Amino acid sequence: MSQQSQEQYQFIESILRQNLGEIGTIEDFQFFYGGNFNLAVRVKLAQGEYFIKWNQGDHLGLFQAESKNLALIASTNTIPVPQVLGVGQLDEKEYLVMECIPSAEKKESYWSDFGIKLAHLHQTTTSLGHGLDYDNFIGAAKQVNTWNLQGVDFFIQNRLKYQVDTALYHRKIDGATNETFEKLYDKIPSIIPNEQPALIHGDLWSGNAMVNQHGLVSLVDPSCYFGLREAEIAFTTMFGGFEKEFYEAYHEAFPILKGFHERIPLYNLYPLLVHVNLFGEGYLPAVNKILDSYLN
Numbered sequence: 001m002s003q004q005s006q007e008q009y010q011f012i013e014s015i016l017r018q019n020l021g022e023i024g025t026i027e028d029f030q031f032f033y034g035g036n037f038n039l040a041v042r043v044k045l046a047q048g049e050y051f052i053k054w055n056q057g058d059h060l061g062l063f064q065a066e067s068k069n070l071a072l073i074a075s076t077n078t079i080p081v082p083q084v085l086g087v088g089q090l091d092e093k094e095y096l097v098m099e100c101i102p103s104a105e106k107k108e109s110y111w112s113d114f115g116i117k118l119a120h121l122h123q124t125t126t127s128l129g130h131g132l133d134y135d136n137f138i139g140a141a142k143q144v145n146t147w148n149l150q151g152v153d154f155f156i157q158n159r160l161k162y163q164v165d166t167a168l169y170h171r172k173i174d175g176a177t178n179e180t181f182e183k184l185y186d187k188i189p190s191i192i193p194n195e196q197p198a199l200i201h202g203d204l205w206s207g208n209a210m211v212n213q214h215g216l217v218s219l220v221d222p223s224c225y226f227g228l229r230e231a232e233i234a235f236t237t238m239f240g241g242f243e244k245e246f247y248e249a250y251h252e253a254f255p256i257l258k259g260f261h262e263r264i265p266l267y268n269l270y271p272l273l274v275h276v277n278l279f280g281e282g283y284l285p286a287v288n289k290i291l292d293s294y295l296n
C-alpha cells in the first residue's frame with residue numbers, strides 16, 4: 001500500500017471508530033470520487049457496509065447541512081435516503097458517515113414507484129413559506145434559504161439573483177447579462193405559477209437516484225428546501241431525463257399544472273447558473289439562449 005493509501009486507510013479507520021465504536025478489521029473498501037471536491041469510500045466491516053464522504057476542510061458546514069437534509073427527508077417517510085450515522089471533523093477535514101446503499105437490479109416498477117414517492121415528498125408542505133430554517137449547499141455552492149411566503153419571489157431572489165450576483169462579483173458574467181436578468185425577474189411572475197411550498201430534494205439528477213437492495217429508489221446528496229416542485233421536475237430533464245413511467249406516475253399522484261413544458265428552461269437557469277459559478281463560463285451560452293427565448 002502506498003503511503004497516501006496507508007494514511008487514507010488510517011483516516012477511515014479513525015472515523016469509523018469515532019462513530020461506531022469497536023469495528024474489527026476492515027474487510028474491503030472502494031474509493032469513489034464524488035461530484036467535484038469530495039472523496040468517498042464504501043467500507044465493508046463484519047457488522048455491515050458503510051459509506052463515508054469527506055472534504056479537505058474547504059467547505060466546512062457542508063456535511064453538517066447534508067446530514068440535516070438527509071434527516072429531514074427521512075422524517076417524511078415518503079422516499080428512502082441513507083441513514084446518517086455520524087458527522088464531524090477529523091484532521092481539519094469534515095466527514096459524513098452513512099449507511100451504504102447496496103446496489104441491486106432495478107425492479108420493473110422502479111420508475112413508477114419513484115414517481116409516486118417523489119410526489120409524496122412534494123406533498124410535504126409547511127405554513128412557514130418557501131425556504132428552510134438553515135442554509136445549505138448545492139454541490140459546493142451555497143443556498144440561502146431565508147423564508148419567503150411568495151414562492152416565485154423566493155425563486156427569483158434566493159435562487160436566480162443570488163447566483164447572478166455571485167457570478168457578477170467573480171466576473172463570470174458582465175453587467176449587460178445582469179441587466180438582462182433584471183428584465184427577466186420582472187417577467188417571471190407572469191410565467192411561473194405560485195404553488196404551495198413543497199419539500200424538494202433540490203439536486204435531483206440521475207447520479208443522485210440510486211437503486212437500493214429492494215430494486216427501488218433511494219436518494220442521496222440532497223440540497224433540499226421548501227420550494228417550487230416544478231423546479232425539481234424541470235431539473236430531472238436536464239441531463240437526459242428519467243423514464244416516462246416516472247413522469248406519468250408523478251403526474252397521476254400530484255398533477256403538474258398546464259404549460260409546465262414552456263417553463264422548464266426558466267427553472268433550469270438556476271442549476272445552469274450554479275454550474276457557471278462552480279465550473280466556469282462554458283455554461284454561459286446555454287444561459288444566454290434561455291434568456292433570449294423568454295425576452296425576445
Ligand code: ADP
Nearest residue numbers: 032034035036038051082099100101207220221
Ligand atoms: P458528492 O456530494 O461528492 O457529489 P455523492 O453523494 O453524490 O457525492 O456521491 C457520489 C456517488 O457515490 C453517488 O453517485 C453514488 O453512486 C455513491 N453513493 C453516495 N452515497 C452512497 C451511499 N450511501 N451508499 C452507496 N453509494 C453511495
